[in-house]
Amino acid sequence: MTKEKSKKPVASGHEKSSPQKLSLHVPEPKTRPGDKPDFSYVRISPVGETPRPALDVSAIEIRDLAFGMVRVLDDQGEAQGPWAVELEEDVLRKGLRAMMRTRAFDKRMQRAQRQGKTSFYMQATGEEAISVAQQMVLRKGDMSFPTYRQQGLLFAQDFPILEMMNQIYSNEKDALRGRQLPVLYSFKKAGHFTISGNLATQYIQAVGWAMGSAIKGDDKIACGWIGDGSTAENDFHSALVFAGVYRAPVILNITNNQWAISSFQGIAGGEATVFAARGVGYGVPALRVDGNDFLAVYAVSEWAAERARRNLGPTLIEWITYRAAAHSTSDDPSKYRPKDDWEHWPLGDPIERLKQHMIKRGMWSDEQHVQAEAEYDEEMRVAAEEAESYGTLQALEHRPSPAEMFENVFEEMPPHLRRQRQEMGV
Amino acid sequence: MTKEKSKKPVASGHEKSSPQKLSLHVPEPKTRPGDKPDFSYVRISPVGETPRPALDVSAIEIRDLAFGMVRVLDDQGEAQGPWAVELEEDVLRKGLRAMMRTRAFDKRMQRAQRQGKTSFYMQATGEEAISVAQQMVLRKGDMSFPTYRQQGLLFAQDFPILEMMNQIYSNEKDALRGRQLPVLYSFKKAGHFTISGNLATQYIQAVGWAMGSAIKGDDKIACGWIGDGSTAENDFHSALVFAGVYRAPVILNITNNQWAISSFQGIAGGEATVFAARGVGYGVPALRVDGNDFLAVYAVSEWAAERARRNLGPTLIEWITYRAAAHSTSDDPSKYRPKDDWEHWPLGDPIERLKQHMIKRGMWSDEQHVQAEAEYDEEMRVAAEEAESYGTLQALEHRPSPAEMFENVFEEMPPHLRRQRQEMGV
Amino acid sequence: MSMIEAIRDAHDVMMARDENVVVFGEDAGYFGGVFRCTEGLQQKYGKHRAFDAPISESGIVGAAIGMATYGLRPCVEIQFADYVYPAYDQIVSEAARIRHRSNGEFTCPMVVRMPVGGGIFGGQTHSQSVEAIFTHVVGLKVVMPSNPRDAKGLLIASIEDPDPVIFLEPKRIYNGPFDGHHERPVVPWSKHEDGQVKTGYYKTELGKAAIAREGREVTILTYGTMVHVALAAAEETGVDAEIIDLRTLLPLDQEAIEASVNKTGRCIVVHEATRTSGFGAELCALVQRHCFYALEAPIIRVTGYDTPYPHVNEWDYFPSPERVGEAMKQILEA
């Protein structure tokens, strides 16, 4: 390509300004307590618009998709467009059940915390589709590196809720021996990595784990998880660098639920761009997806998992969703956002949307739904009762022995730890 | 925009693979010692092709420019295209002189290190245009946060070379009192921040400094500098996050000289993408520029500086260049790349290219060039002789007093440091 | 005033006096911080002087360093000390050495605040005491108050200090003095003498210890929450302990320490951090060196154990008045 010679070069300094007072820009959410919710800032593509690329696509080729939004379910509950996959009835039933049980579990544990039975709890309300649907495309041996808000990964596997509750209560049956804060699970048998209380640290570990699988010629893939706020952490960067450089078989998930405690996603960098757009700068193909659309989550997760399994490398996915509940039991969102925000969230409730789709397809009904809800509530009540019988924070006499503190610091206890344990008198 | 309803949704799992052995991809440069140099991997745009956007452009709007390359000087030494600015003769003369003196200085100091007069030296051969031209668009009070390879910033200001040499020799006149490794200058009066030996740490500091200027309603801007290899460091990420979020008045420079000691730029992520492409994911407008083209560097630096001064925020610039010499006096590049790489570098030598342009414009001649070279060599020889008279690593008796070690650890020396100084007996 | 209010007040006083003081951190702007230590500052001083930061501890500190070298006095918050590690490089390699390496051309007057310590069922990532990884760093000052009065005075002194200060806030005593008796109700600071905080500007000099209790039998070197635990231990055992509240760990008030140990001839060091290579080690090293001939018994350390901070077994880990009391008895018998 040649260009005609520009006739007269532009004179230097033609745009030079005289000194001007600078000022600091501090992003601010559109609405604060008392305001009418306003989600006009969310870039939403029409259902079906964002294309489905070939599996072996490069980051550069699909760089514009980061600004689109993969959506499958339309407002009427119909599946539309290139990402619409005809899922078997039992897959949908399983997905709906897992999402509903996640929510019922959250409700029960939130209440347990309020009753002083545990120190802390974190709900995933409104975000259930993402972890549930992604888990459903994974295979045995794959490893997820979740944050504290991916309990859906466990419900999608019908993981024993008693084991989760025992951890939350730090009771005598807690597999983690009362060491970890509630919800910071570790369930290796479920492909669920030990959750860190430090944000973002595990994103690069997921990449390293996936590199390990590739180094060994294994066929396992890894999934990293991070929140919108936590993308600002440095480990986000190192994860993307390593994933891009070594083409690690990993799915890198960003759950953009619009909030990081009291900070809206603009404080993490979501004001002038979208998080998915980071992929291309690291050579990692990236998509932006309606995270409250179970079918879209399933389809894109499957696509990304396939890329990883065929040694085509990493995929970055920004899931757009909304943190409907408080950040944690220590948080009161009415202090920093409109009380009724969630009801106005334009992408709806993932459970309601899947329910609508299933009703549409004749697989489900409102009555069944109500009945299922009641059933799961009851299941959680009963399980909690049993878990509580093994101890809670109000019944410390049931807790794991203090001597456990010294176990598993190392594989073999060194002399100084033995001495300290003796000092403690246990 | 509406899409026709897809008739038959694609069946799930249609792309599902059976388990497949993964393998690790490790990027490898195209050529190694003994190979014929091959730079076909460098994306080079035709001169004049990459457009010049408006100053108040957004990162998303110009996201494709990251994959182009701003170039002004063509093979014949003519200025072409939308970025061609008619620079005054004295600007060009000044630029050429600064680049040539930089190179002469490097030559002399490299030799001094070989003679054992100092411990260490780092040349900027082949990259002189970038720092020289950028400095020429800065104003008094602006602050650069350079790496160890931006000595051109000082030459563009006619900074006293004796002060630089005294630092390199850690002699009795060294303003840094023999504390710092050679070339890790600090010259506040020249808008030259104290250089860290730790890579990338100062990129975010440049952003913070610029935020400070904006907070105070000042009119000063900052320039951050980083190498291709160092973009992998975490501080690169935090700098981009903060610059994007707060729209800091800062120019974020990436000097992509293709190498980081023995590692080619693919190891930092330059294989599947370009570094400039990182900008859009952080909401920072980004350009990719021929760094060996003095006129392009000048024009793009001026554009970015104007953006910053008008409170339009940060700009990320990837300068494409080549590290012609060894990484440092401790390095031997023939161990990991073809010996004659530099001669085949497709973007040439910045000094030769500006010289050609100036000759074309009738401002310069080959004879003048040879004469200037000799003059600068002699200037450096004389200056080095003087600097050496104040001490070198071979003449430690001239060094700053060991007591200096305890000074400026804090503004006021605390008792324990006073005690330790006494202990030392100084 | 609670310690939270005292810290907020120190910010307020300094932001009013010096427009170069700026405050930021995760959730520290609009909301005022998860512990509410910066509440109201954005509303009062504007978004450009008190704002929310991305979740990037290293970015927060790195940006603060840039601002400090520009000429501001940033006072930034790390949400929990357990999350300061990503910022460690910026603190150690940069903030602490900028003055020295530039021979004073550039300086870094900056405060990095963070809540430390356990006792709130926060598990291993909301309970750590990180002082020792900073006391080894040349070029830093390290401060830890034990009550609202000192908290305000020390924070003001830290903000005015020309060098970087690590300001550690024992979160267990944010709302009231806590002596380790978790089974008892918390007494608020308003009921405590040290909760009577002067209004307006005042400084508590860095580098000076306080004597929390005079005594003759044994010296207890401690800081933060453990001051209250040690006081309880003295009261409960009846041992006439001299309790030194170090307040500033770096630079250390060695004079006060030596004077006390030379008087009592016995020394116990109490801290919540894990033992090995904790700051207590430095205290032991100094005391044995400088008071060797006065010492009648080996110095005892009562500390957290060398394990991660537990969740449910918190009270077995937390150095209790009982443990301190036993050390007192042991050292008096030695």
Next chain:
Amino acid sequence: MSMIEAIRDAHDVMMARDENVVVFGEDAGYFGGVFRCTEGLQQKYGKHRAFDAPISESGIVGAAIGMATYGLRPCVEIQFADYVYPAYDQIVSEAARIRHRSNGEFTCPMVVRMPVGGGIFGGQTHSQSVEAIFTHVVGLKVVMPSNPRDAKGLLIASIEDPDPVIFLEPKRIYNGPFDGHHERPVVPWSKHEDGQVKTGYYKTELGKAAIAREGREVTILTYGTMVHVALAAAEETGVDAEIIDLRTLLPLDQEAIEASVNKTGRCIVVHEATRTSGFGAELCALVQRHCFYALEAPIIRVTGYDTPYPHVNEWDYFPSPERVGEAMKQILEA
């Protein structure tokens, strides 16, 4: 064999024995590391087992943790210890605690190697000794050899260790023992007994000190380069010092230390790191506690000063045989 060759050999032995061992770091692949400690491994074992890494210390360690939890045994290189700080969070918050927090479900067998110490005119960013910021971290082992024989045996033991190990290599003695007499020519390891390194597989047990010199008058606790400085000091002063080469700092061989100090009644601690809160403090704290009644004089620390490592004044900072010798004389007179 030089220490570099010994370290390379340890890698080679372990990569041949265990295909789960992988090696990476900045310039560590094709080129074999700036100190050439991994030279030839990529050529021998393939790019997927020995490769170059991006300049991202935290990425290197973070990825290594992921690999270790997958089931590999990564042994990674940080180019200089001065650059380990960005990785500090991954080491402290993750590697060190993964086994504990998952109750052994996930483990992190990983070695992080890095050159430490000065004496090469490397200035403040190529000279630091970082042991103390790791010895305070529960869940880590910390190792520092003083000669090629130990370097190989300890590195093999570290790679085989089921937990994360910080492996510190005193770069000043990579090529030959250095006793602080910088004015004298370097003697290569090939001329030294401890340079006679066995071929093939052998281990030097972690947690066990060595007696570098038996003696009766004073115990010197030290490690790395300073072992050689202490030996020189003993020889030059004629003091009959017992020099303990700790080799592993965590877990520490307390038995060996106590046995020696109880015998000599005097103790000097020597290290190159800055003094305050250095590892020497922990050694003082332990010795005064456990050998109190045997001690005839206060323990003396001979260390780097509490300033950044200087460039041109390196030899004034570096603990010299003279300084150690003077401490010996002082302690014998006490």
